[in-house]
Amino acid sequence: MSEHVYKQVELTGSSPQSSDEAVRIALAKAAKTLHNIHWFEVVETRGHVEDGKILHWQVTIKAGLRIDD
Amino acid sequence: MSEHVYKQVELTGSSPQSSDEAVRIALAKAAKTLHNIHWFEVVETRGHVEDGKILHWQVTIKAGLRIDD
Amino acid sequence: MSEHVYKQVELTGSSPQSSDEAVRIALAKAAKTLHNIHWFEVVETRGHVEDGKILHWQVTIKAGLRIDD
Amino acid sequence: MSEHVYKQVELTGSSPQSSDEAVRIALAKAAKTLHNIHWFEVVETRGHVEDGKILHWQVTIKAGLRIDD
Amino acid sequence: MSEHVYKQVELTGSSPQSSDEAVRIALAKAAKTLHNIHWFEVVETRGHVEDGKILHWQVTIKAGLRIDD
Amino acid sequence: MSEHVYKQVELTGSSPQSSDEAVRIALAKAAKTLHNIHWFEVVETRGHVEDGKILHWQVTIKAGLRIDD
Amino acid sequence: MSEHVYKQVELTGSSPQSSDEAVRIALAKAAKTLHNIHWFEVVETRGHVEDGKILHWQVTIKAGLRIDD
Amino acid sequence: MSEHVYKQVELTGSSPQSSDEAVRIALAKAAKTLHNIHWFEVVETRGHVEDGKILHWQVTIKAGLRIDD
Amino acid sequence: MSEHVYKQVELTGSSPQSSDEAVRIALAKAAKTLHNIHWFEVVETRGHVEDGKILHWQVTIKAGLRIDD
Amino acid sequence: MSEHVYKQVELTGSSPQSSDEAVRIALAKAAKTLHNIHWFEVVETRGHVEDGKILHWQVTIKAGLRIDD
Amino acid sequence: MSEHVYKQVELTGSSPQSSDEAVRIALAKAAKTLHNIHWFEVVETRGHVEDGKILHWQVTIKAGLRIDD
Amino acid sequence: MSEHVYKQVELTGSSPQSSDEAVRIALAKAAKTLHNIHWFEVVETRGHVEDGKILHWQVTIKAGLRIDD
Known part of the structure; x- marks a missing residue:
C-alpha cells in the first residue's frame, strides 16, 4: 500500500441469501x-423483511481503490 | 415508506450456527x-465462547415496524 | 459473570470463506x-479484494477472558 | 422531570414538506x-428523491414518555 | 442467554441521592x-442543578428483557 | 432497493434561507x-454567521444513487 | 480563516416555530x-411536547468566534 | 427551558471518595x-491509581447555564 | 507522564454494591x-437484574500502565 | 463557500517521512x-511498521471539491 | 490534577507549516x-487547499485550564 | 495479512518534539x-502545556502484532 494514493467509495449491495x-x-x-x-x-x-422473513440483506461497504498514474 | 409512521424496536436473537x-x-x-x-x-x-469454540452468536438488531391506523 | 474480573483482548482473524x-x-x-x-x-x-473477488475476510473482535486467581 | 420514570421510544415520521x-x-x-x-x-x-426532487423527508426521533403509576 | 430472544427498552430513572x-x-x-x-x-x-447543588440525578439505561413464548 | 447496487456520494449544499x-x-x-x-x-x-445573522446554511448529505447496468 | 485563532462555544436556543x-x-x-x-x-x-404537539424546539449549536488581538 | 438561551461549559471535578x-x-x-x-x-x-487503589476520581461534565438578559 | 511509554488494558470488574x-x-x-x-x-x-433488583454491577475500564525499562 | 455545491471525496496518501x-x-x-x-x-x-520503525504513514482525508457549472 | 476543578475550552489554530x-x-x-x-x-x-497545495492547516483542540480559587 | 491472527495493543508514547x-x-x-x-x-x-508551550505530545496508538505459531 506504500507508494500509491487510494480513493474510498461507499457502495451498497443486496442479496436474498x-x-x-x-x-x-x-x-x-x-x-x-x-x-x-x-x-x-x-x-x-x-x-428488508416481510412476514418475519428477510427478503434481502443490504450491506454498505467502503471500498478502497488505487488511483493509477 | 412515505405515508406511514414507523416505530423501531431493538431485539437480540441468538443461534449456534x-x-x-x-x-x-x-x-x-x-x-x-x-x-x-x-x-x-x-x-x-x-x-459466547467455550474452549475456543462459539457456543452461539448473539446479534442485536433495530427492527422498524409500521404503526397501523 | 458475577464474581470474576475479565480482561478484553482485541484480535483479528482472517478467512477466505x-x-x-x-x-x-x-x-x-x-x-x-x-x-x-x-x-x-x-x-x-x-x-482484501482482487479482480472484484474477496481474497479473505478480516474480522476484528474484542474477546473477554476471565482472570484466574 | 424529577419524580418519574421515563421510557424512550424511537419513531420515524415522514412528510413531503x-x-x-x-x-x-x-x-x-x-x-x-x-x-x-x-x-x-x-x-x-x-x-427519498426522484429526478433531483425530495419526495418526502423521513425523520427518526427518540420520544420520551412518562410511565404512569 | 442462548435460547431466547431479547428486547431492549430505554428507560430514564431519577434520584436525589x-x-x-x-x-x-x-x-x-x-x-x-x-x-x-x-x-x-x-x-x-x-x-438537574440549583444553586450549585444536584436536585436529582437522571440516568438513562437500556434494559434487556426476555420475550416469553 | 433489492436487485441493485448503490453508490453513496457526499455533497454539501448551501442556502441563505x-x-x-x-x-x-x-x-x-x-x-x-x-x-x-x-x-x-x-x-x-x-x-456562516455575520453580526449574529445566518448568511447561509451549509448542509452535507450522503446521497445514494443506483449504478445502472 | 487563516491568520486567526478561533474559540468554539456551545449554545442552546429554543423556538416554538x-x-x-x-x-x-x-x-x-x-x-x-x-x-x-x-x-x-x-x-x-x-x-418539548404536550398533547402530541411541539411546544418548542431546542437546538444546540457549536459557534466559532474569532479571538481578537 | 423554553424562553432562554443556554450555554454549555465543560468542567472536570475530582474527589478521592x-x-x-x-x-x-x-x-x-x-x-x-x-x-x-x-x-x-x-x-x-x-x-488516578496507585498500588491498585483509586487516589481520586476525575469526572468531566457538560454544565448548561442560562444566559441572563 | 512525559518520559514513559504506557500500555492500556481493558478490564471488567463486578460488584453487588x-x-x-x-x-x-x-x-x-x-x-x-x-x-x-x-x-x-x-x-x-x-x-445483571433479577426481579427488578440489581444482582451486580459490571463496569469495564481502560487501565493505563507504565512499561518499565 | 456560499453559492456552490461541494462534493467530498475520501483519499488515502502515504509517506515514509x-x-x-x-x-x-x-x-x-x-x-x-x-x-x-x-x-x-x-x-x-x-x-506500517517493521522492526519497530515506521515504513510509511498512511493518512486518510476527506477532500471537498466544488462542482463546477 | 487531584485538588482542582478544570474547565475545557475548544480552540482552533492555523498554520501554513x-x-x-x-x-x-x-x-x-x-x-x-x-x-x-x-x-x-x-x-x-x-x-485549506489551492491548486493541490495546503494553504494552511487548521487544528481544533480542547484545552484544559485550572480554575483558580 | 491473510493467513495470520493479529492482536491489537493500545500504547501511549510521548515526545517534547x-x-x-x-x-x-x-x-x-x-x-x-x-x-x-x-x-x-x-x-x-x-x-501537556506550561505557559502556553507544549511540554510534550502524548499520542495513543493501537498497534497490531502477528501471533506466531
Whole structure:
C-alpha cells in the first residue's frame, strides 16, 4: 500500500441469501467500472423483511481503490 | 415508506450456527407478536465462547415496524 | 459473570470463506495461549479484494477472558 | 422531570414538506396510542428523491414518555 | 442467554441521592409492568442543578428483557 | 432497493434561507450530472454567521444513487 | 480563516416555530455579548411536547468566534 | 427551558471518595463564578491509581447555564 | 507522564454494591499481576437484574500502565 | 463557500517521512484529476511498521471539491 | 490534577507549516488571556487547499485550564 | 495479512518534539518486548502545556502484532 494514493467509495449491495453475499455482489458489480479495488470495510448491515422473513440483506461497504498514474 | 409512521424496536436473537441465523431467529420470533416489521439494521454482533469454540452468536438488531391506523 | 474480573483482548482473524469463519479462526488460535475466553464482540469487518473477488475476510473482535486467581 | 420514570421510544415520521413537519407527524400519530410524550430528540434525517426532487423527508426521533403509576 | 430472544427498552430513572440509585429506581418501577428484565446498560447520566447543588440525578439505561413464548 | 447496487456520494449544499433548502439545492445541482439519486441522509448542518445573522446554511448529505447496468 | 485563532462555544436556543428558528435565536442572543461569531454547527435537535404537539424546539449549536488581538 | 438561551461549559471535578462526589465538587466550585447552572451531563469518568487503589476520581461534565438578559 | 511509554488494558470488574465498587475490584485484582497502573477510564457500565433488583454491577475500564525499562 | 455545491471525496496518501507529508501527497496526486479541491479533513492516521520503525504513514482525508457549472 | 476543578475550552489554530504548528499557535495565543492551561487534546485536523497545495492547516483542540480559587 | 491472527495493543508514547515523534517512540520501545508489530493506528493525540508551550505530545496508538505459531 506504500507508494500509491487510494480513493474510498461507499457502495451498497443486496442479496436474498446472506450478508456476506451482499458484499460479494457489491464488489463484483463495482469491479466492472471501478478498477483496482484492493480492500473493503463493512459500514452498515440492514435488510428488508416481510412476514418475519428477510427478503434481502443490504450491506454498505467502503471500498478502497488505487488511483493509477 | 412515505405515508406511514414507523416505530423501531431493538431485539437480540441468538443461534449456534451463524450471525445471519441469529438475525433470522430474532425476526421470526418477533413476528409472532409484532406485525408489520419492514426492515432491520444490525446494531451489535457478539457471542459466547467455550474452549475456543462459539457456543452461539448473539446479534442485536433495530427492527422498524409500521404503526397501523 | 458475577464474581470474576475479565480482561478484553482485541484480535483479528482472517478467512477466505466467510466473515463468521474469520471470527472462529481468531478464537481457535487465541484459545491455544489465552485460556478462559468467554465471549466476543465484533469490532470491525474488512477484507482484501482482487479482480472484484474477496481474497479473505478480516474480522476484528474484542474477546473477554476471565482472570484466574 | 424529577419524580418519574421515563421510557424512550424511537419513531420515524415522514412528510413531503419539510424535516420539521416529519417530526410533527410522527408525534401527532404516536400521541394517539402513547400518552404522556414529553420530549423528543432527532436521531436521523433522511429522505427519498426522484429526478433531483425530495419526495418526502423521513425523520427518526427518540420520544420520551412518562410511565404512569 | 442462548435460547431466547431479547428486547431492549430505554428507560430514564431519577434520584436525589446518587446516580446508582437512579438506575435502581428505573429498574424497580419498570419491573412492575415489564417482566423478565435480565440486564441493563447505562446510556447517559445527567442531572438537574440549583444553586450549585444536584436536585436529582437522571440516568438513562437500556434494559434487556426476555420475550416469553 | 433489492436487485441493485448503490453508490453513496457526499455533497454539501448551501442556502441563505433554511437548512432544508440547502439540501434541496445540493440535490437539484447533483441531479444534473448524477442520475438515479434515490435517497439522502443528512450528515452535518453548519452555517456562516455575520453580526449574529445566518448568511447561509451549509448542509452535507450522503446521497445514494443506483449504478445502472 | 487563516491568520486567526478561533474559540468554539456551545449554545442552546429554543423556538416554538421551527428548528432553524431556534438556531437563529441562539445566535442573535449570543451576538449581544460574544463578538465575531463566524460560523456554527448543529450538535443536537430536541424539543418539548404536550398533547402530541411541539411546544418548542431546542437546538444546540457549536459557534466559532474569532479571538481578537 | 423554553424562553432562554443556554450555554454549555465543560468542567472536570475530582474527589478521592466517589465518582458522584467528583461531579458535586465540580458543580459547587463552578457555581461560585458561573450563575444559573441548570443541568449537567457526564461526559467522561476517569481516575488516578496507585498500588491498585483509586487516589481520586476525575469526572468531566457538560454544565448548561442560562444566559441572563 | 512525559518520559514513559504506557500500555492500556481493558478490564471488567463486578460488584453487588455499586458501580464505583466494581471499578475498585477490577483495579485491586489487576494490581496483583499488572504493576504500575496509573490511571483508568470508564468505558461501559452494565449490570445483571433479577426481579427488578440489581444482582451486580459490571463496569469495564481502560487501565493505563507504565512499561518499565 | 456560499453559492456552490461541494462534493467530498475520501483519499488515502502515504509517506515514509511524516503524517503531514502523507496528506500533501494525497492532495498533490488527486489534484491531477480532481479540480477545485478547497479543503480537507483528516479521517484516520495509520502506518506500517517493521522492526519497530515506521515504513510509511498512511493518512486518510476527506477532500471537498466544488462542482463546477 | 487531584485538588482542582478544570474547565475545557475548544480552540482552533492555523498554520501554513504543519498540523503540530497549528496547535502551538492556538495555545500560544490562548495563553495571553487564559491562564493555567495544563493540557490539550486534538479534536479535529482540517486544512485549506489551492491548486493541490495546503494553504494552511487548521487544528481544533480542547484545552484544559485550572480554575483558580 | 491473510493467513495470520493479529492482536491489537493500545500504547501511549510521548515526545517534547512532535506528535509523529511520540508515535515513533511508542513503537521503538514496544518493539523491545512485543515482536511482529506490523501496523498502527492513531487513537488519540494529547499533550501537556506550561505557559502556553507544549511540554510534550502524548499520542495513543493501537498497534497490531502477528501471533506466531
